[in-house]
Amino acid sequence: MSSDLKQELKEKIIEQLNLEDVTAAEIADNDPLFGDGLGLDSIDALELIVMLDKDYGIKLADPKEGRKIFESIATMAAYISANKA
């Protein structure tokens, strides 16, 4: 799986979710994005769904799918690689 994609995702998440004082280097590929990890919330999850559609042409039919996909940068990258339009 491309490490470029993981780096790209980290930078997009920081910018689009307004994560102040967080750098891409501080986010490990397997860090949890929600809860004790980056501390993202439910609105952030919706924003990630929009990002998948807008930037990668992937539409999530069921938002509940996001729970697994958005576990970490690694799971996001794997899903995008497998489903990118």
Add this chain to the structure above:
Amino acid sequence: MEKPYYIESFSHVNNGGVSVNGTPAFKTLETDFKSVMKAAYKELGLDYPKFFKMDNLSKLGFLAAEVILKDESEKNIAIVFSNRAASLDTDRGYQDSIKDATQYYPSPSVFVYTLANICMGEISIKHKIHSENCFFVMDEFSPETLSSYASQLMDENKAEKVLCGWVDVDNEKYDAFLYVVAKKGTFVHSDAEINRLYKTTHEQ
């Protein structure tokens, strides 16, 4: 006979500065709103990363409230805010983001702020306030409207204190004046006194 209430504390945020009870707490030479908010956040030692996810109106209200509520233990505090532009500043940004039908990707995190009263919600979440709240939209600051509403809330024991004021943001113009109405305090809760305190930093 009407019960006397008092203004316990007040804050201003405008012209790159934050003041508490008339005393400057922060000042920057930055001019754009985003930079002013970021500089104030850091200088005043706020530790609340969600601040950076808020829209401009919520940031302004949150900051003005934070400096007078940070040591407040009372939770039965009603909130009565007012402004001129409602959430228009954010509404415009949201409209811009969806006007191109071929690039139609509404942002959930922008959409949730397209109501002025979300600003009060952010303050309530931070300070665990569950009391009454109301947001008036009017042409200009009106002490009469705020004082009568706040007094009624206090008279009817709906709240122990009321956080009142003006929080307005529109196209980089911003102005916040908040004050806490309580049963004890330094200044009499009267229209004339509210107006005098409101004008304190506007005349500097």
